[in-house]
């Protein structure tokens with residue numbers, strides 16, 4: 001790792017790339033940090049300015065029906081939540097439910113349809129007005145109460161319950177997940193709502209468990225596109241330096257390194273949204289983080305920190321056998337000739353409680369699962385792909401081992417965003433050789449930090 005890179009990752013990670021996000025996010029350092037003074041998401045303890053920044057950067061898109069519609073037309077998402085709620089009506093019947101971040105109100109309406117006695121639908125943005133209308137017009141206004149505000153600011157007394165040991169709520173439903181699960185950091189709000197409102201021993205969380213997956217992938221066309229966009233941008237910069245000197249007599253050369261770094265972070269060190277095909281996944285995905293929604297802590301929600309169990313990965317990408325290649329006449333290296341990078345995605349389960357404290361909770365007899373992995377086709381989350389600066393070849397008859405560690409770290413200037421640090425080594429051995437057997441080639445250690453835009 002070069003000195004330049006170690007400066008970039010000082011603290012909790014690289015700043016959001018200047019050209020990647022919206023302008024307010026880009027200027028999030030200093031006065032307009034998208035984080036409270038303590039580094040929390042501003043909906044928890046932010047001052048007015050932090051909340052205003054958070055609204056501009058995060059909440060305002062959720063105030064638009066256009067954005068809600070994108071989620072409402074993600075049918076994999078809709079099917080999983082519909083099956084979880086409507087398919088378990090015996091669990092919802094006569095219960096008190098809270099929908100954390102109700103948006104258009106759809107999950108709250110389903111909870112009412114499933115027989116809930118009362119549904120508290122909490123929404124921060126003015127989308128709450130649309131939700132109220134939707135609830136009324138769909139005939140469940142007598143069951144669903146829409147409350148506008150940050151769930152962090154609502155007191156259990158407002159719901160007629162007591163804080164702590166046995167809250168007023170039987171079931172919390174929420175669609176809080178972001179790219180690679182944690183982006184947006186809405187999980188913090190959910191945990192705070194759970195600890196304030198949910199019945200400790202009998203309460204249910206929908207979803208109940210979530211898992212982050214990570215795998216090496218082939219995605220060479222996209223990787224090459226990013227590299228050539230970066231190269232074009234630097235060629236354009238060189239022309240600009242030249243012409244500015246000729247035309248206006250000022251040498252912009254001293255800014256070369258800063259511009260290069262900015263462009264590298266934008267084109268090469270930002271993950272890309274992708275809808276991968278299953279065959280682009282080159283090895284068995286590893287579950288890097290598993291969260292039980294009934295027990296997970298704010299500390300766990302912060303990410304996958306250095307040394308956390310689960311962050312270690314050890315992939316074997318098996319090159320096509322010599323014989324298969326001869327028979328099939330395929331290209332050298334087999335069907336998957338290169339590792340282009342890694343991909344991250346998540347699954348969300350809706351199932352019974354598994355923690356010891358929840359032994360007395362109702363059984364979820366009809367579990368449902370939402371997968372955002374390549375095997376499940378389109379979801380609006382897709383997969384986040386982290387392209388390598390140099391690809392790793394996969395040789396016919398040889399197994400390429402990629403072992404290292406993944407960290408997923410919250411950005412210190414914008415508590416809604418995450419960076420991913422990957423540190424790994426590659427080596428090759430014959431396919432028939434055992435994992436720790438003789439090595440044919442050992443590559444240097446690679447370390448990069450990517451921003452999830």
Ligand SMILES: C[S@@+](CC[C@H](N)C(=O)[O-])C[C@H]1O[C@@H](n2cnc3c(N)ncnc32)[C@H](O)[C@@H]1O
Nearest residue numbers: 043062101102103122123124149150151175189
């Ligand atoms: C991903 S959307 C889900 C909307 C809806 N539940 C659905 O499934 O279609 C998340 C919603 O939660 C709201 N939200 C996020 N954090 C919140 C908080 N702390 N308090 C209240 N609402 C919040 C957002 O404004 C947004 O409308």
